[in-house]
Amino acid sequence: MSRFLAPKHQRKRARLKPGDHLDNLSASDALGPTNVPSDPSWQEIFENALPVLRGFLHNRLGQESDVDDCLQTVSVKMIEKGSGVAPAARRAWLFRVAANESARLWRSRAASKKALQRYASDETDIEFPENSLTSDETNQQIITALNSLPPAWQRVVRMRIHENLTFQQIADQLDIPLGTALTQMRRALEQMKQELDSDAI
Amino acid sequence: MSGKQKNTAMETSSSPDWSHQCTLYLLGELAGQSLTSFEQQLASSPELGEMLIAQAALIEEVSKIKIEPSTTRATMSGYRWKAIATMASLAACVAGALLSVQFHGQPAKPQSQVEQIPSEIQSGPREVVDTSESESLLIAKVWVGDSGVAATETEIFDTVIEDALFEIEDESEAESAISWMTVAVAAENALLDGESNDG
Numbered sequence: 001m002s003r004f005l006a007p008k009h010q011r012k013r014a015r016l017k018p019g020d021h022l023d024n025l026s027a028s029d030a031l032g033p034t035n036v037p038s039d040p041s042w043q044e045i046f047e048n049a050l051p052v053l054r055g056f057l058h059n060r061l062g063q064e065s066d067v068d069d070c071l072q073t074v075s076v077k078m079i080e081k082g083s084g085v086a087p088a089a090r091r092a093w094l095f096r097v098a099a100n101e102s103a104r105l106w107r108s109r110a111a112s113k114k115a116l117q118r119y120a121s122d123e124t125d126i127e128f129p130e131n132s133l134t135s136d137e138t139n140q141q142i143i144t145a146l147n148s149l150p151p152a153w154q155r156v157v158r159m160r161i162h163e164n165l166t167f168q169q170i171a172d173q174l175d176i177p178l179g180t181a182l183t184q185m186r187r188a189l190e191q192m193k194q195e196l197d198s199d200a201i
Numbered sequence: 202m203s204g205k206q207k208n209t210a211m212e213t214s215s216s217p218d219w220s221h222q223c224t225l226y227l228l229g230e231l232a233g234q235s236l237t238s239f240e241q242q243l244a245s246s247p248e249l250g251e252m253l254i255a256q257a258a259l260i261e262e263v264s265k266i267k268i269e270p271s272t273t274r275a276t277m278s279g280y281r282w283k284a285i286a287t288m289a290s291l292a293a294c295v296a297g298a299l300l301s302v303q304f305h306g307q308p309a310k311p312q313s314q315v316e317q318i319p320s321e322i323q324s325g326p327r328e329v330v331d332t333s334e335s336e337s338l339l340i341a342k343v344w345v346g347d348s349g350v351a352a353t354e355t356e357i358f359d360t361v362i363e364d365a366l367f368e369i370e371d372e373s374e375a376e377s378a379i380s381w382m383t384v385a386v387a388a389e390n391a392l393l394d395g396e397s398n399d400g
Contacts, residue, residue: 060247093257192263
């Protein structure tokens with residue numbers, strides 16, 4: 001088993017039997033009976049995201065056993081750190097952690113092969129920091145990018161991500177068409193991404 | 202996957218719509234056919250997977266920003282209060298304008314003591330309240346003891362005089378209100394002159 005997986009005592013709780021696939025398990029099975037997060041929406045989110053997470057990891061890792069290991073680690077991290085994640089960003093967080101874990105696994109595999117080691121060092125550049133490891137500087141950049149948006153776009157972003165309202169609820173509250181709320185969110189994220197990319201350069 | 206298929210997937214996944222689909226999926230707002238096609242596309246396109254991760258990173262970073270919990274709601278209620286205040290101001294302005302038009306549109310009534318006569322008195326004998334001049338003359342006659350004035354009329358005018366004097370507050374009003382005395386004195390003098398001429 002890879003050293004990048006969770007500590008042994010944590011892994012035991014979510015240990016899969018040989019031949020099991022997470023596709024066939026509920027989130028509570030995957031997490032272990034005593035470690036289901038208190039917030040039921042975490043469980044729901046994980047269950048809903050599982051097929052897509054699996055497909056995403058399969059594209060990255062190729063081998064089914066690696067995918068299982070990765071999903072196991074993601075579930076353990078969800079238990080350990082998930083409580084601090086905003087409800088609206090939980091699915092995003094799952095995919096981000098899965099991406100990081102797959103990158104780590106890649107590095108682990110590459111460490112044994114010189115040719116892949118070079119590739120693995122390149123992979124480091126695309127790794128995203130997890131959970132609260134974001135630097136103050138990045139936070140400030142995000143705040144600046146958010147504040148530079150038109151007020152209407154800012155409002156939609158805040159209501160969707162920070163207040164966890166659905167787009168329909170936002171449209172109802174602001175008395176705007178649903179399409180407008182969606183467009184404002186899309187443009188807001190696009191503009192923020194452009195600003196952050198330009199800052200990174 | 203063949204090269205041609207891969208290119209097609211790349212072209213499709215790099216379109217802006219897929220980026221938005223990633224956002225909707227990550228926020229849990231993709232359902233039905235859209236969700237199915239997105240999942241199928243994601244399974245066959247590593248590029249879409251990278252796009253999904255980039256979008257996930259952005260959403261998660263934004264979610265970490267500490268904002269005032271009630272900022273949006275406060276802003277909303279602020280907007281509502283502003284709107285309500287504006288509407289109330291407008292309504293007040295319109296109401297004021299309408300009242301003003303109605304008030305100025307009415308024909309001006311002559312300012313006289315008749316206006317101060319209670320309505321039940323005003324509806325009495327018309328000759329009493331026809332003009333301020335006749336009223337003054339009648340009052341004068343009563344004052345000088347003209348027997349030609351009916352008892353009821355004298356009673357009415359007693360009330361009128363009392364009311365008028367009671368309501369006088371301004372000195373100028375008082376001067377105009379006692380003008381009947383001047384008329385009465387003049388009438389009495391005229392009577393006396395007549396008697397002396399007769400005599």
